[in-house]
Amino acid sequence: MSATLPAFTDLNATWTFIQPGLEFILGAQNDQGVTSTMYMNCYTAVYNYCVNKSRRGSTPQSIAQNSDNNSYSLAGAEIYQKLNVYLSQYIQHLKKLSTESFLEFYVRKWTRFTIGAVYMNNIFDYMNRYWVQKERSDGRKDVFDVNTLSLIKWRDEMFNPNCEVLIEQILNLIEKQRNNLIVDTNLISSSIKSLVYLSIDPQDLKKPNLIIYVNSFEKPFLKATMDYYSRESSEFLLNHNVVDYMKKCETRLAEEISRSNNYLEEHTKKPLLDVLNGALIEKHANEMYDQFLQLLEQNQIGHIQRMYKLLSRVPKTLDPLADTLENYIKKEAKIALDAIKKQTMTNIEDDNKKKGNGTVEPKVYVNTLISIYNQFNDIVIKAFNKDTKFIRSLDNACRYFVNNNSIATPKPRSPSKTPELLAKYADGFLKSSVKETDSIDMNADNLMVVFKFINDKDTFEEHYRRSLAKRLINGTCKSDELEESVIHRLQEENSIEYTSKMTKMFSDMKASEDLKLKIKQQSSNSTIVKDFNPLVLAQSMWPFRHVADYDLKVAEELQEPIEKLKQVYIEQHSGRQLQWLWNHGRAELKANLSRKGKPPFSFTVSNIQLMILIAFNKQKSYSSKELHEIVGTKKETFEAHLLPFTKFKLIETSTNEINDDTIFTIVDEYKSKKLKVSFISAIKSNESKIEEDEATKEIDEARKTYLQACIVRIMKSRKQMKNSELINEVMPLTLSRFKAKVIDIKRVIDLLIEKEYLKRLDDNTFEYIS
Missing domain, CATH: 1.20.1310.10 (Cullin Repeats)
Structure with missing residues (x-):
């Protein structure tokens, strides 16, 4: 390459001068690089041609005309065309070696060509900045800077004619790598990147374009x-x-x-x-x-987790897996609960192991439900990463087997016994009289887990409230704090309204304690009653009712504190009426019937039993008729409370059969190894059956009232509704308390029509009557 620069007016001389330099830059001379002198001479030659050609390329007249715009004609088209033809010819004459594949040839030449294109772009920098930019701003989208032009020429002359061969060899190399063969990863990487560089949008060079890469x-x-x-x-x-x-x-x-x-x-x-x-x-x-x-079945948590992670990559494939899990949980729960029922029935048949009424123990039942839940909850947490889809499957399965199993529903259409058993379970760990060993593994956490899944929450509320009432009036609560914490958790899970009656019961107990102190301050010390604990309970909040069978004649010795109670209470609350529930009270009395020198016995008795024993303070023997007249109450009730005394030989009888003439005599010396004796537990009565019937009746009435309120509220706002629409709106509103049946809703609608809240129109539509 001559060191003498060509005349700046001569295009051919300028091109002849720079072409050898371009050869070195693009690697045509066996990859021998260009020297700095050669690089600067090429740059200067192009610069001189473009600058001086621009100044001289116009007539004086045109220059004068353009002077108004402070511009002149820019040169570059001729040398740009020379470069365009040169690049096409250069790329067309590239030859691959016989020892290399086309992909190896392509990557080798591409790598060298793109390096040279950057340097070549700098040599033509002046042309790029002025002539090319001016042409593109004037709308010439077929004119490009030298680097882009080089890429376009490579695309047109090298890539397009050989596209299929190149892509095939790239894919073959990738497949070899997948087959664990050693490959030159640079060939894959460089060839793929070249396709990105070749994806050029002539309309907007700055806009990202992957059309060649994608297609x-x-x-x-x-x-x-x-x-x-x-x-x-x-x-x-x-x-x-x-x-x-x-x-x-x-x-x-x-x-x-x-x-x-x-x-x-x-x-x-x-x-x-x-x-x-x-x-x-x-x-x-x-x-x-x-x-x-x-x-x-094998509890392979790790493999289940692996399966979940793979399937979660395609979310729709998880649905069958979640359904399978739900059905499996139901099946396993059925097996476990059926086994408990079978074992219970076996125990009943075995006289040595018979436990009473033949029902499953609440502790065993609830703990089985909990163990099933915990087993699969661990799987959901560990294997399914707490995925909401699988949490929902677990919840659906639990809700099903908690409410529908051979123990909860022994008959197909019978109401579920789970709420009642759960209430008894709660009573088991909340009652102080239960042995510590019997309440192991029983706690409020288990209670709340099962409570979440029961459908008939109103049934649980009724039975729980009844057992709570008994614990409160009998003073058998293990801890007031524990009781209140359970109620608070029930409230959080459901609503304030759900626990409102229970909360009021605690208020009544506190008010009764204050009343007790006032009575004690105003009573004399002469009475035989040393400690009087009256409980004044709001009738609408407590699950107790007055039973005529228990109307009792109170002994004279007990009249004073009772009269004092009436006096103090009426002074505080004028207009209120007190009604005595003698069947729910109990008493403790001291009996000096022990051997001389021994401490007196302490008897726990019902109120009826208390009246019977007090009568024996006056005389040692009574006939059955005399004793019944003293005590009052219904005869069957009197005899049921009397029998424990004869059974445990506190009172002796003249005959085994009781009639009006049967004589009852109190013993002079009671031979019991225990100083504290309870006669209440031995009382035979049908109270439990009556109470169960009352609970069922109250639940039914409450549901009927709740449904009436829901229907009236809906109809008041909607005025008119079709039968199906009304039922569909009512059913979701009941789910927080119970799962309403369509037949029950229809019966309540008929009742509201009778009460003239609604009227039926001809087209099976109901209208609200304001």
Whole structure:
């Protein structure tokens, strides 16, 4: 290359001067680089031509005309055209070596060509900044800076004619890498990146454009990937189990993600994952479903977690898995609960193990429900990562088996016994009289877990409230704090209204304690009653009712504190009436019937039994008729409370059969090893059956009232509604308390029509009557 610069007016001389330098820059001379002198001479020659040609390229007249715009004619078109032709010819004459593949040739020449294009772009910098920019701003979208022009020429002369061969060899190399063969990863990376550089939008050079990359590489690559993994996965499953296949999937996915991070554009990553998920996971989801049950039975948490992670990549494939889990939980729960029922029935039949009425113990029943829940809750947490879909499956299964099982519903249409058993379970750990060993593994946490799943929460509330009432009036609460904490948790789970009656019961107990102190201050010390604990309870809040069978004649010795109670209470609350519930009270009395020198006995008795024993302070013997007249109450009730005394030989009888003439005599010396004796537990009565009937009746009435309120509230706002629409709106409103039946809603509608709140129109529509 001559060191003498050409005349700046001579295009051919200028091109002849710079062409050898371009050869060195682009690597035509065996990759020998250009020297700094040669580089500067080429730059100067182009600069001189463009600058001076621009100044001289116009007539004086045109220059004068352009002077108004402070501009002149820019030169560059001729030398740009020379470069355009040169690049085409240069690329066309590139030859691959006989020892290399086309891909190796392509990457080798591409790497050198793009380096040279950057340097060549700098040589033509002046032309780029002025002539090219001016042409493009004037709308010439076929004119480009030299670097972009080089890429376009490479695309047109090298890539387009050889596209199919190049892509085929890239995909072959990727497949070899998938087959664990050693390949030159630079060939893959460089060739793929070249496609990104060649994706040029002539209309907007700055706008990202991947049209060549997507159409020429991405689409064939995704198809090849689908074919490869569809074939490999099917062949692998023919000779391996599902667990091994899942491990294989994890390995393949990790490899492909790594490959996508190293070679592929961001645009390809999502469709690649979709293809992989389709070929490896979605296509073989059924095989995984078949294995899932076996993994559950073997408690293979790790493998279940692996299956979940794979299937979660295709969210819709999780639905059958969640359904399978739900059905499996139901099946396992049925087996466990049926086993408990069978064991209970076996115990009943065995006279040595008979426990009484033959029902399953609440503790055993509830703890079984809890163990099933905990077992599968652990699986949901560990294997399914607390996925809401599987939490919902667990909840649905629990809600089903808690309310429907051989113990809860021994008959197909019978109401579930779970709420009642749960209330008894709560009574078991809240009552102080229960042995500590019997209440182990019983706590409020278990109570709340099961409570969440029961449908008939109003049934639980009624039975729980009744057992709470007994604990309060009998003073058998283990802890007031514990009682209140359970009520607070029930309130949080449901509503303030749900626990309002229970809260009021505690208020009544506090008010009764204050009343007791006032009575004590005003009473004399002469009475035989040393401690009087009256409980004044609001009739609407407490589950007690007055029973005529228990109308009692109070002994004279007990009249003073009772009269004082009436006096103090009426002074505080004028207009209120007191009604005595003698069947719910109890008393403790001292009996000097022990051997001389021994302390007196302490008897726990019912109010009726108290009146019977006080009568024996006056004389030692009574006939049955005399004693009954003293005590009052219904005869059957009197005899039921009297029998425990004869059974435990506190009172002796003249005959085994009781009639009006039967004589009852108190013993002089009671021979019991215990100083504290309770005669209440031995009283035979049908109170439990009566109470159960009362609870059922109250639940039914409460539901009827609740449904009436819901229907009236809806109809008041809507005025007119069709039968089906009204039922559909009412049913969701009841779910917080119970699961309403359509037949019950229809009966309540008929009742409201009778009460003239609604009227039926001809077209099966109801209208609200204001």
